[in-house]
Amino acid sequence: MGRRTLRTKLCDILDIEYPILSAGMGPSLVGETTGAPVELVVAVSEAGGLGVLGAAGFTVDELREQIREIKKSTDKPFGVDLLLPSQIVSAGDQEPKGPSEIPLSEVIKSLPKTHYDWIMKIKDEMNLPDIEAKIKTGSTTSRPHASIKVCIEEGVPLFCAGLGNPGFMVKDAHAAGMKVLGISGNTKNARRIAQGGADLVVAQGHEGGGHTGRIGSIALWPQAVDATAPTPLLAAGGIGDGRGLAAALAVGCVGVWVGTRFLATVEGGALPIQKETILQATDEDTRRSYLYTGKTSRAIYNQLHELWDHSGLEPLPFPTQVMFASAMAEMFNRAQEKDYMGPFSGQVSGLIDEIKPAAQVVEDMVEEAVDILTRRLPESVIAK
């Protein structure tokens, strides 16, 4: 069969063949690698979609290196995803002073005593190894303005704000020929992002992996389409194949932003053991919790959730809770305690039963969506 055609307005806006973006998935915790590395970005963009680098865990220098790596490997459009916490955006970048790395074991000593003591209690009781991870100072999240400058200087085609409203940088981005996308989990924020001047908005439903809100995808997408109009909306949360893509197009979305399905590809940044966990997971095996970041995020359910639930501790504000969870996760990872490990992952995990190359995911999604739209629906639905 020849190459399929599946085009929407998004393809014209981003100069791509298919309306499929792989989500920018940064590392979930300190010491982890990014879920959306250069290899995934290149594979998705080369396949006709648009790959987005999960750049939240990089330093500003690493960000520039990684963007240059992408440009060396493809001349197709791509994106970069950063987290833009509003308090840092308004206060200004936290310029790195002193060493470029700080031991996590030192950083957690500044957590509230209740939380630090609990980490140490579990470490003793379960005889867990020492915490050896290091925190990079000068990360993109602590230096949003410097990071945006790098994206502009490097001519990144699409800038994606995974957290916060990118409105403050739209003018500069447009002057440099860059498009801007913002992500939201409800209509109020989706409308704000559109009003801030973003070119594209993503509405991510409750079932999605990583940070996620309270509204289910099928309720959220049409409401967000109305709220952001005329700014085009992309659907996210629970899309794993061509059926999800066709459904998103049917409710008026111009394309899809897909995380978990691309995490579990050959090029996806999850560790082999994490990919295996996604393959084995059913639709019921994820959990949304404050445990990992202090904001609600969805991950594969594991025994660390249980420990946290019974700890009696309150979640700390983002990103302080990330330090707490990273310390816990690192001890269990180093002890190879598989039952206490689980990557950020969406409810769609239950649909994923094969680790495929990312290009195959794009191709299969397009093939199935085209089949639904041109054959299956006309054959199975009588509509006049």
Ligand SMILES: Cc1cc2nc3c(=O)[nH]c(=O)nc-3n(C[C@H](O)[C@H](O)[C@H](O)COP(=O)(O)O)c2cc1C
């Ligand atoms: C491992 C992982 C890491 C993520 N990290 C980020 C991130 O750094 N920035 C961001 O905008 N979204 C992040 N997300 C959310 C995705 O961008 C996307 O919205 C979500 O995965 C969509 O739902 P799905 O997993 O059902 O496809 C992450 C998701 C996962 C699974």
